[in-house]
Amino acid sequence: MAVNDIAALGARAMAHVEAIARHTDVAGQITRLYLSPAHRRAAETVRALMEQAGMAAFIDAAGSVQGRYEGADPSAPSVMIGSHIDSVVDAGRYDGVLGVVAGLVVVEELARAGRRLPCAVEVVAFGDEENVRFPTNLSTAYALSGAYDPRWLEGTDRDGVRLADALADFGGDAAAISKLARSRGSVRAYLEAHIEQGPVLEAEGLPLGVVSAIAGITRARVALRGEAGHAGTVPMPMRRDALAAAAEMIALVERIGSRREDTVATIGVCEVSPGAVNVIAGGVNLTLDARSPDDAVRRAMVAEIRTVMDAIAARRGVGLTWQTTMESPATPMAPEVADAFAASVEDLGLPARRLLSGAGHDAVAMARLAPVGMLFVRCKGGISHNPAESITAEDAGYCVRAMIEAVTRLAGA
């Protein structure tokens, strides 16, 4: 495989990324929330690109774009490549879009070579991965994998617009969503390329990584109730300082989260009341976010954190209430898909670095339907959900090349 090939594939992928990045609901940003006008225009752009690549394509009842490049045996289970084209507010251009574009360029390459694989290659551009606008959870991918929750249709955005009404305006069809569900066995593998959203590949000088699992997540709110007081007049031994208690807890969460390579634990919110220079903190609200690819490890970690927090609170005479706000199990990647990615990466002369996905992806929902695998692409500074999101054209080329190889392997060609 020539270097020219990588450069050409990368340039093509980057051009498609730009074509989608033009669609935004907020000028000067990339903001493309699920079912917005910009999402509709982006979906039409993707459909047109799919058709130009030689696929049969349509925008489905839930707002996803589906394209199919037929295989030698139309009845054989397909290989599906997907990711999403919705974005967070003031997003970067690559999160989600790169995975859709990778699928597009794979089919372009197959079509250019006049090549049919033994089975169809499908490409899907999901519309609701960021779960920013409505209180949903990967709804468009669950529509395909058969676990769409109809209550999601009643959810409203911050302007009070129901998802069902936004979907009708978009041109979707709430009543037809249930028919989107694919039957088990109809998809032999789901493949998703995505920017890493973390710093590991960059730190190790690697363009690509093979995801071993998507971490499970526990989130909790922890409210501490101490006693506010005058910072000058309450002697140290008589204090019940909620922030001093929180500080001990934050330090221990960091220590517990750092004990294993396959865990992270984060306190991202620390709100102090009353929060004045001369007042001892009476109350503190913390959030916990704890992740691991191993559910038993995560549950044990969270249990330990909770035990330690309770002990600190009790010792200090500080009240503690714990509310678990999210409990999401881990999604292991299917070994055959991960191995296909690994072999394809090694064919490029690169080491097949296995790594954990700490963030959730459409693959979590698709794992219900088919064996899933993910390919991570190095991104600058590990930054995502930010206009500064950045990858190189060369890395995009490596990504597409590895995806072509993996699809070919999994199609049994």
Add this chain to the structure above:
Amino acid sequence: MAVNDIAALGARAMAHVEAIARHTDVAGQITRLYLSPAHRRAAETVRALMEQAGMAAFIDAAGSVQGRYEGADPSAPSVMIGSHIDSVVDAGRYDGVLGVVAGLVVVEELARAGRRLPCAVEVVAFGDEENVRFPTNLSTAYALSGAYDPRWLEGTDRDGVRLADALADFGGDAAAISKLARSRGSVRAYLEAHIEQGPVLEAEGLPLGVVSAIAGITRARVALRGEAGHAGTVPMPMRRDALAAAAEMIALVERIGSRREDTVATIGVCEVSPGAVNVIAGGVNLTLDARSPDDAVRRAMVAEIRTVMDAIAARRGVGLTWQTTMESPATPMAPEVADAFAASVEDLGLPARRLLSGAGHDAVAMARLAPVGMLFVRCKGGISHNPAESITAEDAGYCVRAMIEAVTRLAGA
């Protein structure tokens, strides 16, 4: 001394407190900021009470109420009793007011007995102790002690009203403030009773305490700059978590502040950015408030805190900027005044518990002019600056009784 005496003195003091508490700028609260209409009405009430007690009284150029109960020798240096009648927003009834009322009842008692002391007894109700409305610092007390800063007159409140204009509306006279300064030697002692604003006396079951010193204060803002990141995708060893750094610092500030009995150190503000459950903290702003009656101890404590914070930040790759925002030296009480209070408390059959004042008071400004001393009164839960501020009538009675004895001693009677 009979128990009846204490009860009667306490009841009288509490009635005067109520008379002043009626004056508020916000219905349903006690809010009486310097130079407000409620402050004016409260000052007039105090002047009337002074006159009823047999004093010559007036509201001075800076808005303080001054009353004089003449002594046997009008040229002898006076004993002065004072505190303040301004309040914070949504205040309690006792902070400041109790000290003024104690002075009033002392004179009522002397007058009722037809008794003149060798020197005059003065009572002063200062107007600007809380320093809430204008960017001043004990301005009305400094007017008497001769350190009024004329730049204070140019300071504005949150509505943009200049202190000079508010003073004119109140009926004061900016140009005459400099003439309020008393000459050194004209006041033989300044005595101030005040609620403790802390929990020590309540915890020890004591109505009264004798202040040994008013603590010096250092305040600083500390800004930490780490690196924000995705809580799921940045491995623990690659993080520069500003909140984890802050947590270590908060724990160490508590430990360093607790090492001696005569120090306190408080982190009351901890603002996290961006402050989201799934984002590693990129920045944290902390405040430090560190106090001690011994300036050398305070300076050493703050230097140690700063060294430790720098070391934590450096080890974690987190940027730190430190800005000292207040540096206020300690005010030791004059031994002869503290001893007079102690002897008077012991005459009541109570132990003379010496304790530190962590909060600032008018006595800080008056120490420039005269030997000062303070008497602390037990308050419920150590609560102040809050409608829940509470003392018992009996404790108010003990306060007045001890004040009478101390004034008599210091007047040389």
